[in-house]
Amino acid sequence: MTQWIDISQPLHADVAAWPGDVPLSQRPTLSIHDGDAVNCSAIRMSTHLGTHADAPYHVDSAGATTSQWALDVFLGPAEVVAIPPEADAICPEHIDTTTAPRLLFKTVSSQHSATRWNETFPAVSAEAVSWMHAHGVCLIGTDAPSVDPANSTALTAHHALNDAQIVNLENLRLGAVAAGRYTLMALPLRLTGSDAAPVRAVLHPNPALLAS
Numbered sequence: 001m002t003q004w005i006d007i008s009q010p011l012h013a014d015v016a017a018w019p020g021d022v023p024l025s026q027r028p029t030l031s032i033h034d035g036d037a038v039n040c041s042a043i044r045m046s047t048h049l050g051t052h053a054d055a056p057y058h059v060d061s062a063g064a065t066t067s068q069w070a071l072d073v074f075l076g077p078a079e080v081v082a083i084p085p086e087a088d089a090i091c092p093e094h095i096d097t098t099t100a101p102r103l104l105f106k107t108v109s110s111q112h113s114a115t116r117w118n119e120t121f122p123a124v125s126a127e128a129v130s131w132m133h134a135h136g137v138c139l140i141g142t143d144a145p146s147v148d149p150a151n152s153t154a155l156t157a158h159h160a161l162n163d164a165q166i167v168n169l170e171n172l173r174l175g176a177v178a179a180g181r182y183t184l185m186a187l188p189l190r191l192t193g194s195d196a197a198p199v200r201a202v203l204h205p206n207p208a209l210l211a212s
Helices: 126-134 156-164
Strands: 025-030 040-044 052-054 075-082 102-106 139-142 167-170 180-188 196-204
Touching: 052 180, 126 156, 139 180, 156 167
Parallel strands: 075 102, 102 139, 139 167
Antiparallel strands: 025 040, 052 167, 052 196, 075 180, 180 196
16 A cells, blocks of 8 residues: 655654744643543644744734635645755746646755754745746745745745745655655644644655545
């Protein structure tokens, strides 16, 4: 049987958070060992830890929140695009032969450990966003921690994606995934009115799996 490929970042206490953001912590609230009927725990973490989807509200106080996502954006044909490891940014020439409505960028970030913060990664250029908007792309994903440079305050790519109504996923794990066409399922948690939501992202090698 063909297996789904998990491209989500595992969540645990050692996963590196964006500097100054909230890492994962988990504590037991009930324990069978202590005489309770069940084991239960509570977690605390940033909505941007691990694999997640950004809502426009993340960079725009008037932007749409997670409550306003159309779920079909997160399901359907996708293409994994290998970006040259020396690339400083993802540009139109890296994607101009793609035809999928969802593009996932496999960059040098997939070689980085998830437990160590690394601020060197290729951002998404505004020119690439313009190309994708013109070619009907509805979702992008990157294995980097952001679509903008780590030191950016203008957040040009985030704003350009929001203006183009393109959803972006961050912190994918694509190191073991070959470039090519797949079916993507990357449903976000149903967090109401949030700036982002964790995602369990998986790929299937049949790109037409959800075709009607």
